[in-house]
Amino acid sequence: MPPDSRVHAYDLTSRQAEDALRGQLEGEGWTYFLPRPVVAAARLSLRAKARADAGQVTEALPGEAMELLWEDAHGWAYVRTLHDRYLGWTLTEGLTQAQSGEVLTVTALRAHIYAGPKVSQPMIGELCLGATVNRRSAEVVTEGGRRWVPVGLPGGAPGWVGEATLSPIPEADPAALALRFLDTPYVWGGRSAWGLDCSGLTQLVFGAFGQPLPRDADQQQEFLNVVERPVRGDLAFFPGHVGLMLDERRMVHANATQMRVTIETLGEGDYGQQLAVGCTGFGRWDA
Known part of the structure; x- marks a missing residue:
């Protein structure tokens, strides 16, 4: 092969x-x-x-x-x-090429780099959860009660981001983070809150907590430990599809049927019944 x-x-x-x-x-x-x-x-x-x-x-x-x-x-x-x-x-x-210096990870679902430390300044770059920027040597600026961090994208012009876009995610719960993506548009191959697919969502929210997953649904199923009864945080697998369980029956997933991130209950309604019949198993991330 x-x-x-x-x-x-x-x-x-x-x-x-x-x-x-x-x-x-x-x-x-x-x-x-x-x-x-x-x-x-x-x-x-x-x-x-x-x-x-x-x-x-x-x-x-x-x-x-x-x-x-x-x-x-x-x-x-x-x-x-x-x-x-x-x-x-x-x-x-x-x-x-990569730049030297401190690397900062974006924790906001979506964000922008601004030309200056003020919300009325032009936006010069687009950011998302998991993106990284380089910390510049300039001082943090406080303006209108907001703190602005001097940063730059590799190869890009210097800019500023609101400190809130870099704040730590409070709870290491991929399911809770996935729920923040509700109604995000479905985009085949997407990996950000500007648009993502099913495995892009699961990879992104687990990766935010240092739990790496492969890219595609079949790779993720092979990578995880098989479990019979799902709990919150387990992944549910289907032919060419994956979702993140919120409990034993409810699942959040990016799906091309609704063309957005939604919550479904396995076995409930026409779509939920289709999902329950098509489910090929559950997987759990263990360190």
Whole structure:
């Protein structure tokens, strides 16, 4: 069986592959590449092919660490997101080098970088839960009772964020965090509160508490420990889908039926009955 092309970089047509696969691929004529460290300068769409009309497979969040495997002649780069080793094509112009200094993680669902320490200043960047920014050496500014932190996105202009966007999440409860995403639009391959898919939601809320999950629903099911009776915080799996249990029957999930994040009760109503019949099992994250 060939390596999983979602996380192992190789192309049978161009005969290009990452150096880690040297000696593992059949045939001759392979060109191997050593990955180069890069970071996402903004929220980047990773696509199945090096085309703007190709389907999105995942997203890289602002400041997220990545690897660049190889580039084509038209401004596209084949990259990997390091936290889950997922692969896709993105425009090279969206990549930059990591900056030195303190790294701050955004805890607000959605936020912006401002040109100056005031809410009336122009917004110069878009942020989301899990994005990272670099702390600049300037002093924190207090304005109108609000504290502004000097930051910068990698490769971007210096700016400011409200300190509240960096406040610690009060309780390590992925289910409670997932509920804050209610009504967020469904976006295939999305990983942020600007739009996400089912496994993007579960990966994002567990990752916020240092509990990493793979990218796709089938990968998450394989990764977790199987349980028979779910409790709050367990994941429920279906063919090509995953949701986060709030208790033994209620589930929050990003779903393409409602085109948003909703709560369903397994076995209740037409949709809930369909989900109950289609459920393939439950999984639990254990350290």
